[in-house]
Amino acid sequence: MRRSFRFLLRLTGKQAVALTQCLEDHRQLYNAALEHRRTAYAKAGVTIRYGDQSGELKHIRADGPEGQARWSFSSQQATLRRLDKAFAAFFARVEAGRTPGFPRFKGRGWFDAVEWPRDGDGCRWDSQPGHPSATFVRLQGGGHVPVHRHRPVRGLAATADRLAAAQRDLARKKRGSTRRLKEVARIAALCGKVGRQRVDYAHKVANALVRGYDVIVHEGLRIANMTRSASGTVEAPGRNVAQKSGLNRNILDAGWGVFLTILSHKAERAGRELIAVNPAGTSRTCARCGHCVRENRVTQAEFRCQACGHAAHADVNAAINILRAGLALRRAAEAA
Template structure:
């Protein structure tokens, strides 16, 4: 595999000669590698192989970024066949061709260099001009992913309404209008089946056919949870984009919020079990997926999306502005110690988020 060979090249060059090999060096050698191996590496698309080398380069860049930040670095590892599930062609027509048999009356095909024409189940029309084509494997399923340019926007009519969103675990989203969008908790729903599948996997002998089937079953369950979570995010985001012209939400750093609290052997973390449970709930709620989908839909619909600093939004009274930790007595109850205002804690936070978003919009217009 090209990825593993390029990784070994970098490791060996640094270990034996102290030389740092970069993407440009390996890309320059790719032409000779293909010429020496016409029936192997020479069969595949040159541009897709360059994309693989870029992927390795990004892995090293992320490693050095973690090292610089003082986090546990995690050196890039060799990948087995089951861990390398995506191949990308950066340009349609260069090693690949979408709709390669346009004269076919009923089916759609994509042509991949080294593979040939592959029939595609096209679930919706392609809009814009196809730029990048990727083939992705999830368990026993294969997906074709198209990235398109010049996609026409679906502008929605103005409603004149604005809203603030507070993200949560009990409710995925609470709006400043007092609406609570439920968190589906798909991982929790499938927890028993996943646990049974993982117990079965643990009993299988490594390298056996039965273990491969058990691995595929666990992967299929996780993939189903991912699809369910993405579907829920699309439905919730679409409902908000249809109803509101401006949406203010918390500027959340989900990766930082869900970082492990275990610490190190020298400095072990505290309340690790509780933090682990909270991380699991945050990830199951799918905040990151929802915000990403919401941003895409808002841009396509011509809606305004504003990210707000979330600090103290749940501790500040939306009526008088008094901020104190004692204002939020429980997870759901807010009672201001200054003016006595009471409300649902998430609704109070959503109102503060909306006000902050409107202030940011007005400041941007005045600048």
């Protein structure tokens, strides 16, 4: 079961104008895509589908109305999928013999939602320097928007909390007792649920990537090395052991290795190209001028080049470098 959460956005006047324009541009995209389908079928008897319109989206962003290119590509794909679902529902009603209700053009006031399908792709939970305790959502074209997060978002972490509580209960049970055996069975069930949630999420994200892109570039992570214990030895004890232990747990909970394995299999089956890139230096290198120093990474989330002044979200800057490195590897392989 998927759950939704609603939070109030604390928009500035400038952000309200930007997001209103975002909504309007998505409405125009929806209506233009609907007109494309209607005209193609009326004049040539051709049925236009989502895949056709999604393939034309990059040309629409380049040549279409001013400002379309500033919004998230994935959110625009989601708007085209929204139209595709409307047509699918129309044909389902026709087959069922019900009143068809052909998809309509959306007037102002009848198109009130824009979807960003994945966290980190045009929309992401974020923080800002100087506001460590505040919650922000970073929207492409809208900037950092403060969020009134009145309740925690519970998902995979909720099950993990239940698992931790069950393990504490187990520690208090007498060895060999019936209650201890029941608690062991409960923990096994919770561990299985956590694993299934992790794999299910990995499959969904991998499917979305494989459907949306022909070439996928990722960091060639050595997860075993990244999650190695920092405790050290008696003679040479490690430093920041508690912090490293928490980081290791978060990395393993995220299931990076499982996700990359699933993504590799799906990409191969779909004929997509998957390229692993050495991530060394990608988070410190300026995507604009190529200057690489440690000081470029101001905070975990902020990148500011000390040479040219280029500023961006640190993950976005690193992603551009990783993509360029992957495409360079691709060109070298084609030339060989």
